Amino acid sequence: MKRLIIRFEQYFESIHLYQLYSGFGLLEENGKIACVYEPTRSYCLNKYGPSFLKIILNDRIKIAYDMDDGDGIISEILDWCDFYFKRSYSQDTHGKISNKIQPLGLYYLVYGPNMSLTKRLSKNYPSIRRNKLTETVKLQALHSRKLSSILSLKGGSSVNWYKKFEGVPKLQKDPKIIFMTQVWKPYPIADRQILEERLDINKMRCECISLLRKEFPGQFYGGIYPDEYALAVHRAFVITDERVFHKKNYLTRMHSSDIGIATMGLFGSNGGKLGEYVAGAKSIVSEKLRYQVPGDFYNGHNYLEFSTPEECVSQVQKLVDDPELRHAMMKHNHEYYLASLRPDMLIWNSLQRALELYK
Numbered sequence: 593m594k595r596l597i598i599r600f601e602q603y604f605e606s607i608h609l610y611q612l613y614s615g616f617g618l619l620e621e622n623g624k625i626a627c628v629y630e631p632t633r634s635y636c637l638n639k640y641g642p643s644f645l646k647i648i649l650n651d652r653i654k655i656a657y658d659m660d661d662g663d664g665i666i667s668e669i670l671d672w673c674d675f676y677f678k679r680s681y682s683q684d685t686h687g688k689i690s691n692k693i694q695p696l697g698l699y700y701l702v703y704g705p706n707m708s709l710t711k712r713l714s715k716n717y718p719s720i721r722r723n724k725l726t727e728t729v730k731l732q733a734l735h736s737r738k739l740s741s742i743l744s745l746k747g748g749s750s751v752n753w754y755k756k757f758e759g760v761p762k763l764q765k766d767p768k769i770i771f772m773t774q775v776w777k778p779y780p781i782a783d784r785q786i787l788e789e790r791l792d793i794n795k796m797r798c799e800c801i802s803l804l805r806k807e808f809p810g811q812f813y814g815g816i817y818p819d820e821y822a823l824a825v826h827r828a829f830v831i832t833d834e835r836v837f838h839k840k841n842y843l844t845r846m847h848s849s850d851i852g853i854a855t856m857g858l859f860g861s862n863g864g865k866l867g868e869y870v871a872g873a874k875s876i877v878s879e880k881l882r883y884q885v886p887g888d889f890y891n892g893h894n895y896l897e898f899s900t901p902e903e904c905v906s907q908v909q910k911l912v913d914d915p916e917l918r919h920a921m922m923k924h925n926h927e928y929y930l931a932s933l934r935p936d937m938l939i940w941n942s943l944q945r946a947l948e949l950y951k
Contacts, residue, residue: 596625596943602632602646603712605731607639607701607747608659608679614704614754615939621706624940629711635719637727639747644669649943653950657942659699662859663883665689675946680861680883694945697885697938700867702757703749704935709735744838751839754935759847759872761922767912770846771804771814771853772837773797773865777821789859796879797855798829799901804853807905811912813845814853846872850918851911853904854878854895870894870933873926875918877907886941887932894924 598616603609619625636642643659644666656673658666663680670676670690678686681695709732713720720728733739733748740748775794781787797816804812815831816822822830835841846852852874857863860882869876876895891897896907911918931937 595623597628597650598625599628599630599648599651600632600645600712601630601648602634602644603629604634604636604642604644605639605709605712606636606641606643606659608643608699609645609657610707610752611699611702611935612645612657612659612939613707613709614702615935615937617706617708618704618754618934618936619939620708622936624936625943627708627711629708629715631715635712635716637720637731646672649946653946655942655946657696659696660859661857661861665693674950675942677942680859681885682883694942695884695886696942697887698862698867698870698889698933700757700864700871701747701752702754702871702935703735703737703752704754707735744840746837746839751843754871756843757868757871758929759874759926761873761919761926762850763915763919763922764850765915767811767850767915767918768848769804769808769812769814769851769853769908769912770849771797771801771812772817772831772842772845773801773814773855774817774819775822775826776858786859793856793858794826796901798826800853800855800904801829803901803905804908808908808912813849846874849874850922851875851877851908853908856882866895867933870925871929873922873929875911875921876925877904877911879904885932886945887928888924889928889932894921894928 616627620627645657647655649655654673656669656676659679661680663682663685676693677696678693679696679699686693734745735749737750741750776790778787778790801814816826816829817837818830818832818834852869854863854866854876856879862881862883866878878895878897880897880899898904898907
C-alpha cells in the first residue's frame with residue numbers, strides 16, 4: 593500500500609492537539625503515512641494555545657482539524673480547506689454552514705510514539721527563541737516517557753500513553769462506579785452565558801456526586817479535585833487527597849471500575865472522561881451529548897444518558913442491576929475504540945473520509 597503524504601502547514605503545541613499528533617505518529621510508525629513539517633506562522637508552545645491543525649494530504653487535499661471545546665468555526669480556515677474536521681460537531685448547526693465540516697470524534701489527552709516534537713521544534717527555531725527556554729525544556733520533558741516518569745509529571749506521556757487507557761470488557765458481580773472530576777472557577781468571567789454554564793456544570797457534578805454517594809455507598813468512588821476554589825465553595829464534595837487524582841492513580845482506579853459517569857464539558861463539549869471510559873471499555877452513564885461523533889455511537893448502545901442528577905442515579909441503577917446490559921455496553925465501547933477512537937484510527941478514518949469525498 594502506497595503511503596499517504598501528510599504535509600503540516602500550521603500547527604501548535606496545545607494539549608488538545610496531542611491526540612492528533614499521537615494518531616499521526618502511530619500511522620507513520622506503521623508505514624501508512626509520511627509526515628512532513630513545514631515552518632509555520634505563529635508557532636506557539638503554550639499548552640492552552642490554538643487548538644487546530646492545517647495539513648495537506650498528498651499535496652492536493654487541504655484538511656483542517658479543529659479541537660476546540662465549542663462549536664464555533666474559524667471562517668478563514670474553513671475558506672482555506674477542502675475538509676474541516678470538528679471535534680464539537682453538531683449536524684443541526686454545522687450541516688447548515690458547509691458540507692466541508694465533518695465530525696471528528698471523541699477527545700481525551702493521550703500520547704503515542706513518533707509524535708515528532710523534535711521536528712516541529714527544529715522547523716520553528718526563530719519562534720522558539722522568543723519563548724522561554726524553560727517552556728521548551730518542560731515540553732520536551734512532558735513528551736519523554738522516561739523523564740515524565742522520573743519527574744512524575746501528571747500531564748506527561750508516561751502516564752498518558754495511549755496503551756495506558758486501553759481496557760477489555762470485564763464482568764464483575766459487584767460493579768464499581770467512578771466519577772472523579774473538577775469544578776470550574778466562575779472568575780474572572782465577564783461573559784454572562786459562559787459564567788452561567790460554568791455554574792451549571794459545577795452544580796450538576798456536585799449534585800450527582802452527592803446522590804451517588806448516598807445511593808451506592810459501597811460501590812461508588814468519586815469527588816471533586818481539591819483546588820482552592822473547590823475547597824472554599826464545594827468542600828462537601830471534594831476528595832481532599834489530591835494524590836488520587838494523579839493520572840497514574842486515577843487510571844488504576846478507572847480500570848478497576850465498571851461504570852463511568854460523564855458530564856458535559858466546557859462550552860457543551862463531550863468531555864475527556866467520556867473518551868477515557870470508551871478507551872477503557874467501560875459501561876457509561878453520560879449527561880446528554882450535544883455533539884455527534886462518527887461511527888456507531890449512541891444512547892442505549894454505548895452509554896445511558898441523563899439530564900438530571902436523579903436520572904443519573906436511575907441510569908446507574910439499570911447498569912448495576914443488569915449485568916448483560918453492562919457487559920454488552922462494554923463490548924460496544926471496546927469495538928468503537930478499536931474502530932474509531934484509538935488515535936491512529938481517529939486520524940486514519942478522517943483521511944479516508946477526505947479521500948472518499950474529494951472530487
